[in-house]
Amino acid sequence: MRNKLVTALMIVSAILLVFSSFSAGAQVNQGKVTKVEELATLYGEYDLSSSKPTTVIVELEEESLVEAKHKGKAQTKKNLNNVRNQVKNEVGKRVSTSKVEREYDYVFSGFAVEVPQNEIPSLLATPGVKAVYPNVTYTVDSSTEYVVEESYSPEMLDSAPFIGSNEAWDAGFTGEGVTVAVIDTGVDYTHPDLAGQFGAYKGYDFVDNDEDPQETPKNDPRGAETTHGTHVAGTVAANGLIKGVAPEATLLAYRVLGPGGSGTTANVIAGIERAVQDGADVMNLSLGNTLNSPDFATSIALDWAMAEGVVAVTSNGNSGPNNWTVGSPGTSRDAISVGATQLPYNVFTATTTSSDGVSYASSAVQGFPSEDALKALNGQNFDLVDVGFGSPAEFAGKELEGKIALISRGAGIPFVDKATEAKKAGAVGAVLYNNVAGDMPLIPGMDVPTIMLNQADGEALKAKVNDVTVSFNIAFSHQVGETVADFSSRGPVMDTWMIKPDVSAPGVAIVSTVPTFDPSNPYGYGAKQGTSMASPHVAGAAALVLQANPDWDVFQVKSALMNTAEDLINPATGESYPHNTQGAGSIRVLDAINAETLVNPGSYSFGVFEKAKGKESARQHFEIQNLSNEAKRYNVEFTFKNEVGKHVKVTTSNNTRVNPGKTQKVNVNVTVDASKLDSGYYEGYLTVTEGETVVEVPTILFVGEPDFPRVTSLGFDSLGNNTFDIWSYLPGGADEYEVWIYSATATGGLGSYVGDALYDSNLPAGYAEHVWDGTLVDGTVLPAGNYRVAIYAKKGNGERAVAAADVLTIE
Template sequence: MKKLVQHGVVCFLIISVILSSFGMSAAASQSGQASPATLASLYADIDLSSPVPTTVIVELEEESIVEAKHKGKKQSKERLAKVRGQVIKELQANVPDAKVNREYDFLFSGFSVELLAKSIPELLATAGVKAVYPNVEYKVDAARTGVVQAEEVSPEMNESAPYIGANQVWEELGVTGKGVTVAIIDTGVDYTHPDLAHAFGDYKGWDFVDNDDDPQETPPGDPRGGVTNHGTHVAGTVAANGQIKGVAPDAKLLAYRVLGPGGSGTTENVVAGIEQAVQDGANIMNLSLGNTLNNPDWATSIALDWAMAEGVVAVTSNGNSGPNNWTVGSPGTSRQAISVGATRLPHNAYAAELFTSAEVNYPSAKVMGFSDEEALLALHGQAYEFADVGLGRVQDFEGKDVAGKIALIKRGEIPFVDKAQHAKNAGAVGVIIYNHVPGEIPIDIPGMAVTTVKLSLEDGQKMLSELGEGNNTVQFSIEFVKTVGETVADFSSRGPVMDTWMIKPDVSAPGVNILSTIPTHNSEDPHGYAALQGTSMASPHVAGAAALLLEKHPDWTVEEVKAALMNTAEELFAPNGTRYPYNTQGAGSIRVWDAIQTEALLLPGSHSFGVVYREDKREVKRTRIQIQNLTDKTTRYEVEAAFAGNPEGLKVRTSRNLNVRSNGSQTVQVIVEADPAKLKAGYYEGAITLRNSGQELVVPTILFVQEPDYPRITHFYFEGDREEGYNLTVYLPGGAEELTFLVYEWTGSAAGDYMGHIGTYTDVPKAFSDYSWDGTIAGQQLESGQYALFALATKAGQTTQLGLLAELK
């Protein structure tokens, strides 16, 4: 077996039987035909031998206007246009079919270009090109939970803004976001919605999908894809002022449509939207969108970092790929932008029991979600017929009578919320969803369209057996258990960020079952409302909060706004009483009143001490924290820095007490001495705490000992045929000491007998790596058909395994 030239490869995965999967991290990729010094870095998963057209984002060595400004250099649009033109001219001389789509100069220096994948090596070798990034797909970070009729809406229903303290700020301080402009970079906004019309002027923003000045949502009937409502929902959370109120009801809005029909879009439009928002004078921008790329240096994250440097508060959703660590995606990975996780507001918890016949028990029965408590409790003590509706797809309900009954549905293929909605549409009064693999379903989905109870696979099979025996009635017992405080949503993505090892999210905010505006696309009935959930819904709470802070403190920098929200956030605890890790909740859930009234700031809002790699040598890590006294009197502060549990092997030193003059600042050095010989490998959370007589501020910190536990392999791809040969490609974020490929039979539902190993490789570098295979095991050609292939990567004693279903033909 021959190892091929290391390069990117097309994202091509037939069927996943992944045992562990995470987002992709960037890798500098070099061609084997030239010295690395002569080529730009490639951060893309592209098959460089493919004749398929592809679009990429090109970053130039020539600095953008904002980057040059902050480095004390002179730069102009004219110079950038000249340099960019020279690069494009040289590229098109070598690749005549290269088509430039968008050009960037303000925050990001470069352009997007469509060309054949096999022409990318020529692009990498073009003088003046610094890096090439994938034009990845971005999607909205939200899930529908239910449309709400206009007559059912009242200000009291919008619980999340009052919960974080926005109402108190409006009523006691008269601060409502007036004079602050928030850019909504999303699917567009229905600026005609009665609750939003006040926030828009003559200039509404820009549509980067259709390239015009009408950033309206995608309407029904667009042949390119589905209708959208996401950006309007986000905008309502920020600044609605009608039947519902957003967090900053008097803020002004600008809309930038970068996600088109169906709620998806690409990097080239997202970067263009960020640039335009800054140039249009936005004070804050909200990006409730994302992908699975856990890396800080993708084009979108770079643009956001420079937007923050230019004084625009950038707020972004952290992603909906939780609850595992390392699941945060770009642009939530940005070094500077405020990344937001999602929480569920305090709620009542209920227990469920089911009865079908004597001696048949369903111990795994639990309430998964419900539309409201009245509907849930209406099932208590009642018996209903139930019917098997397969996977709960629309077609599964065809010919089935579930009106007034319970729909029994198997997990899989479509989201839980869609299964419940389809059941409601068919007239069902409730849903029972059972797992498609052994064990229970570890997810709760608040706000389901109808009351939904979840079961393990084993209990689901019992219900199917009961149905087969003619016992088609189920009785419910629903009982109140307890009131649960604010909790982090299971779906909310977790950090840290690869390479920078930063804590993400930065903060959390309500993101479950959030009521806000949506378009109706009907001028005669314009009042549209829906409850949605996702980190998409959490992010605009923070953008609105930032608007309140900027109205009250117009001279605050973006770093001060971010620090105020982080320093004063409320720490969250899981239902079992343990504090959520910082990589789960960030600094905590935002509290606007505390942030706007704070008398001191600690900057930055969080800090990573990075990694201590050496096992045999003590290492010293340092950081500086700035204390800002916002009062008119000299104040004495007590400073404390410590790691949770005060582990032996970590010594922390800092100033204990100090005085800071009125409206002044002072820097405190924090020194950590790590002795790896006394520490277990892993990561350690700590906090830098500032106290005075009336306030306590916290800066979360993190330190890693030995190689962090990121997934050793994040992507595994297979392509090819018997005639041309097969290609196996893996991406290893930190390289691997050993990489092995294994082959198993495929039984049709699971991996079967072990066939043998394709090969084992050592000291594999950090990057995409390709391997050719002739389809043989121990010299014997495998028959045509489907096989389960597994890649196992090991580094620093940790192994990650990914599998896929491959067809040999």
């Protein structure tokens, strides 16, 4: 059965092979390639057999205003508008129905348009179209753990001081004079901790299309209220009961995510463009999707925002801990992508004993709201109440005041939600037991002290829940340093092979500003976690760095934050986290401000070396910038982890002199004996040393990446009676293989998309041959006329290929 879902998470390599031997009425078409043209690039997931409409983002070949400017080309808004109108008109002719929703020209050239899914191939053949992207839905978690005012103190926001913000404040750098754009769910700019950071112009609302970028209020008929953007803004620049990283920065808010915290690519790109045009110095995007591609529309917009001088900071995503999970816009080549860490914490041991004298050996502390609340369980006997899986319905009607909730893992309910329900019911703690064999993860910041048991111990306790009480003996064990959160997405990035994230910052149990939607007490504080919470720490840090170094460009800011980041150690292994887990490390603000040496780029990818080629060499370079007022001499060394260095030879200038205030380009020659290495990627360091200054730049090298399916040849022969032998050569085989039929224009070019001729799957490497009788997969028999044949091939999550042959004639 034909698989209707076309998945294109990576680039469509559009190779148009045109065969020249066609003459009118010919029955055999064969010949050699005479030229190569390009079809549009396709990304995303579509059902190409469905006429259901979908919105896509169309990128034009005509360059945006910013792109043209930085390439030294003449471009005007009027010309770009004319070209865009021409393409829109052509799209209107090629598809049965289309509706343009938004248009872009500043950092992205194109428009958002709604079209039937089964007519997307027509967009790929439209002159002037460079790429087609899905209008991905972004959703943020709007839930908040509110912090009661009685227990609140200004010191509660530990994360800003931890990265050295208070040291930067003491040095006179608070973000004053720097404007930070928060592109999110909107911001409650009336919150007393934020009101002073906004001027008369607050920003823009792309959900309701007005200049009031407030959060979605409670009881909006379109969806739930939101708090995410206000929380992000507070981490950047709150200045009241709590202080953000840059408490005197100016804020602008752009509401691109609406009710329920949901929004689309179309609005996000519009927000990026507006923020750049409004004069933002820094922008924060605590949002993302799962598309691991550097060329996704939002990533492109951020790259050109950086080129225009705006430090773009974005979250890396919450799809960890596996590699390759980073999503756009965290995949941006130039923007600063941020992973999440957990601040240092104390580990406690726990003994759980029931009143019949049984002790449960698997007892351990899972999470707690504070150490005082955890240790308060000692020396008491508590009644137990079984609440099943801990759903609200299972808590209903049960008396838990001052008792311990006994909860099973499972039913799709997050651990933190189970603890929250226990707190709501009046429980002073919870015992959470596994419903399968094995261990459970440590979850910090639970609403009630939570002790975990394995499945056997939990079921044993449940069997006598009404007959015994329990007591606990909880004691301090040791402290764990800053660690990377499991949920934090990992790199690398497909196609560019870049290390991501670039840096990390605190993102677990972060307390910041939120609206409460309670008219009697509208302004509150709450805890959230995610790379969404880590990113604004870096945006605020960038504001401090810019204030301290107003002449720095965006890449100096990025390199300073990366070069001075602190390496993080995995407590489970005692070794540094991999580069694609932590990036360059956890940011340290004052060190970045005071950096006198910058190495750019802040992480370094050697790219891909094919195993089949044996030894392979490449010439590359990096830069060292001496910001001091005296000449410095640097020692440069490349090293690789494990035994990789035996098969990789890197030669460069080991001793490099750089004059004061100058930048020195350092050439690198790398030779890899790929035949001696297994396929995969290998990590190492570029170490630049000058006196006591040591800069470690994460490096990565790939060997033998998959040969994605490029259609290197394509043709067809007539077998008579409107039957054709269609063939193509697929060096890497294909998981999915489709033949698309287009009408042929008078010049032999691609006209309108007609339909699918056939579908196949799981094709091996080599030649693929199919006999086709002129009937489309939907049963339509093609009428007489001239057509063009195109092949679509997909292999895994890798490169796609679209190739088109010359005119096929149905008589």
